[in-house]
Amino acid sequence: MTENKHHIISLKVYIIVFFTLLLMTALTIITAQYNFGSLNIILALVIATFKSSLVLLFFMHLYYDNKINLALIIGSVLFLGTFIGLTMIDTNRRTDLYKIKGEVVNKQARIYDNHNTNQSDH
């Protein structure tokens, strides 16, 4: 059994990726100290996406791997985007129908309990 087909990533690549990740962490903390308005969240997410791509491609070996695994994880990101994207379209337009922004949420809110008390009220 002299099977050694798997790619062994060089120490240099790991170290470069590691320091890039640390640098990006510093960058995201530094940029958070300044206010760029609505760009804040976009900048934070771009940096986080870049960092996670590095982790996926090198620490998780996707760059060298069978591309079916890459397809799987990209698929999950697409579903995540659809899920949050469509929900946000709904969430953001609800204010057209009724006031919901900043409305007080009952601290004791428990949906099942409320349901029961509503029934007993009648």
Added chain:
Amino acid sequence: MSNEKTSYFQHHFADPEQQYEASKFGMWAFLVTEVLTFAGLFCAYAIFRAWNPEMFINAHKALDVVMGGTNTVVLITSSLTMALAIRYIQMNNNKAAIINLLLTLMFAGTFLVIKYFEYEHKFHCGHLPGAFYNPLISPDCVSIEGNNPHVFFSIYFMMTGLHGIHVIAGMALISWLIIRTTKGHFSPAYYTPVELVGLFWHLVDLIWIFLFPLLYLIG
């Protein structure tokens, strides 16, 4: 002897390589379900932040950026040592692999200790989820302006809590790897469990990479 050497090989696969690829594909499928589990929480985060933008900015000041940032560095370092452990097993250097696995376990423990101090402070200040939210007026506690701060802490505790459970699960798996590596179960020809636990551990790091800016660095 040859039987013992290939004892990991299961008869329903064509060859060990196919077995390895199939295991890894299965692990990635599991990681997809993990991403989608957290997607529910990220979605809740997006909805409540859209409805309470000012409160989120005020409430995030109750979180400690230094502790959160330290934990980010700790997790990234643990990801490196995990990746190096796999590399050393691929190079048939079990001793270096065990050292790196122990380091990974140690960093995971460090993460949880820091997390404990963060949680401890939240409990002290009454910055707790939902009905348990009961802010303490004290100079060492941030007072939060705006409606619904309890919602922020519901989201904070659910997201970091589920992530913390994953860290504990990862620690259990890494301990199991250390025992098996010590017993000499792994070689360059067979190290699938190390590879798969490695993938899981990197996912835990990956989720934290998003949690950190979204919770600690809102601006």
